[in-house]
Amino acid sequence: MLAATLVCAAIALIFFWVPEDADQGFSQKIFYFHVPIAVTAYACFGWGAFKAFMHLWKRPPEADLQSYVAIHLGVIFGALTLVTGSIWAKASWGVWWTWSSQQLVLFLVLFLFYSAYFMLRFSVDPGPARANVSAVYALFGLVLIPVSFLAIRLAEDFIHPTVFTPAGPQMADSMFLTFCVALAAMLALASALYRLELTGKRLDATMKRLREALE
Amino acid sequence: MSSGEKYVAAAYLVVFVAVLVYLVIMQLKLQRLQRELAELAELAQERRAREEHEPAPREAAEVG
Numbered sequence: 001m002l003a004a005t006l007v008c009a010a011i012a013l014i015f016f017w018v019p020e021d022a023d024q025g026f027s028q029k030i031f032y033f034h035v036p037i038a039v040t041a042y043a044c045f046g047w048g049a050f051k052a053f054m055h056l057w058k059r060p061p062e063a064d065l066q067s068y069v070a071i072h073l074g075v076i077f078g079a080l081t082l083v084t085g086s087i088w089a090k091a092s093w094g095v096w097w098t099w100s101s102q103q104l105v106l107f108l109v110l111f112l113f114y115s116a117y118f119m120l121r122f123s124v125d126p127g128p129a130r131a132n133v134s135a136v137y138a139l140f141g142l143v144l145i146p147v148s149f150l151a152i153r154l155a156e157d158f159i160h161p162t163v164f165t166p167a168g169p170q171m172a173d174s175m176f177l178t179f180c181v182a183l184a185a186m187l188a189l190a191s192a193l194y195r196l197e198l199t200g201k202r203l204d205a206t207m208k209r210l211r212e213a214l215e
Numbered sequence: 216m217s218s219g220e221k222y223v224a225a226a227y228l229v230v231f232v233a234v235l236v237y238l239v240i241m242q243l244k245l246q247r248l249q250r251e252l253a254e255l256a257e258l259a260q261e262r263r264a265r266e267e268h269e270p271a272p273r274e275a276a277e278v279g
Contacts, residue, residue: 011227012278027219030226080233084226091222189234196241203248207255214258 003192006185013178021175027091032178035163036090036186038081038107042145044074044190045114049145052138055131062202064131067138069197071117073190078111106148113141 016034021028048070055063085104086096099105120137124130163169169176216224 025219026217027222029223033227033230076233076237078232083229085228087222087229091219143267193234193237200241200244200248204244207248207251211251214255215263 002187003185006181006188010178010182010185013181014017018174018178019172022091027088030084030088030091031163032182033186034081034084035179036183037070037077037084039183040186040190041074041077041081041111042149044070044077044194045110045141045145048074048114049138049142052135055135055138056162064135066198067135067203068121069201071114071138072197073194075111075114075118076188077186078107078114081107103148106144110141110144110148115140118139144215 010032014029018029018032020026048067051063051067051070054060055067084108087117089098090096117134119136121130121134124133163171169179173178
């Protein structure tokens with residue numbers, strides 16, 4: 001409910017309130033969904049890695065499942081980042097993709113790394129071995145998150161714009177407020193989908209145990 | 216519709232279609248779980264009915 005309200009509020013602000021960008025015009029409105037989706041993807045991968053770490057450290061019963069669901073959502077949000085970014089690139093730069101932007105390439109590497117997580121996970125039989133291997137792999141990916149996030153600041157990349165600098169956000173207050181609402185909307189949406197998927201997986205597991213007990 | 220507007224519409228449409236597809240998949244999964252739960256409830260009821268109708272095994276009593 002919170003996620004739906006925030007998404008509606010974000011769309012209303014984006015299309016009816018915030019002014020058009022003087023440089024890019026109407027196509028800049030993709031920014032308000034593209035960047036929050038990318039940040040949400042990072043958050044999901046980070047949460048998945050944190051749960052993987054918890055699994056290896058304290059071994060709570062659900063940490064492996066939580067890590068898996070978070071990474072699954074991270075890959076979905078990552079795919080959306082790449083697609084919306086590609087559409088924005090076509091509108092702004094005239095190309096769908098450019099290999100010269102380190103930010104784009106590193107995000108693609110991060111996305112492919114976590115996509116391969118599923119191949120690894122499902123190539124091992126269910127059990128403690130699968131959970132351990134998946135957790136170690138998820139933790140390795142954590143290194144790529146700050147590298148991908150900071151790539152544009154570390155490298156002299158003039159293609160991909162840098163809006164958030166040490167001096168603060170390089171945009172008008174109304175644009176920054178709209179961005180914050182859109183970011184909250186995406187994080188709330190990811191949180192709602194995370195809980196929904198986790199509930200489904202828990203129900204599935206309980207049902208399996210119940211069937212085994214009855215049959 | 217200008218080309219900029221078309222690109223913005225496409226980007227937002229992609230996001231909404233993806234969320235919609237995800238929700239449809241979750242809905243289908245919940246429907247499957249609901250069906251399985253009904254089957255299991257039926258199975259449990261059958262088992263209970265069978266146990267109620269079957270006579271309980273008699274205990275051996277000493278004679279004499």
